[in-house]
Amino acid sequence: xxxxxxxxxxxxxxxxxxxxxxxxxxxxxxxxxxxxxxxxxxxxxxxxxxxxxxxxxxxxxxxxxxxxxxxxxxxxxxxxxxxxxxxxxxxxxxxxxxxxxxxxxxxx
DNA sequence: ACGACGGCCCTCG
DNA sequence: ACGAGGGCCGTCG
Numbered sequence: 001x002x003x004x005x006x007x008x009x010x011x012x013x014x015x016x017x018x019x020x021x022x023x024x025x026x027x028x029x030x031x032x033x034x035x036x037x038x039x040x041x042x043x044x045x046x047x048x049x050x051x052x053x054x055x056x057x058x059x060x061x062x063x064x065x066x067x068x069x070x071x072x073x074x075x076x077x078x079x080x081x082x083x084x085x086x087x088x089x090x091x092x093x094x095x096x097x098x099x100x101x102x103x104x105x106x107x108x
Numbered sequence: 109a110c111g112a113c114g115g116c117c118c119t120c121g
Numbered sequence: 122a123c124g125a126g127g128g129c130c131g132t133c134g
Contacts, residue, residue: 027116027117028115028116028117029116029117029118032116032117038117039117040116041116041117042114042115042116042117043114043116044115044116045114045115045116046113046114046115046116047115048115049114049115059115062115063115064115064116064117065116065117065118066116066117066118069115070115070116071114071115071116072115073115076115079115
């Protein structure tokens with residue numbers, strides 16, 4: 001029973017993002033689905049962008065579904081750096097073997 | 109309360 | 122494999 005007419009809560013997204021283990025990445029679309037709004041991928045980005053706690057929330061582990069790193073409030077370069085620091089390789093602004101590091105949530 | 113812009117995703121050429 | 126266009130949902134000014 002998800003809130004169909006209820007907008008996505010930031011805490012919901014943050015909570016899921018926080019659950020992402022190190023060395024793994026997820027996509028905005030997956031997050032959107034996890035919150036019950038598969039079409040709200042864009043909104044997810046807006047929420048992550050509105051995130052004021054990039055330290056407690058590894059929003060840098062969220063990338064595009066097409067393999068692109070996407071964006072980052074603190075700078076895409078930093079995002080890439082962090083990802084590589086976690087063992088994820090990036091080629092030309094795109095995640096290498098994204099499928100291998102793609103993390104999915106439990107949609108119950 | 110309203111209009112404009114995104115850290116997007118998908119389909120088509 | 123790449124480029125362009127539409128759609129969907131929040132946030133910001």
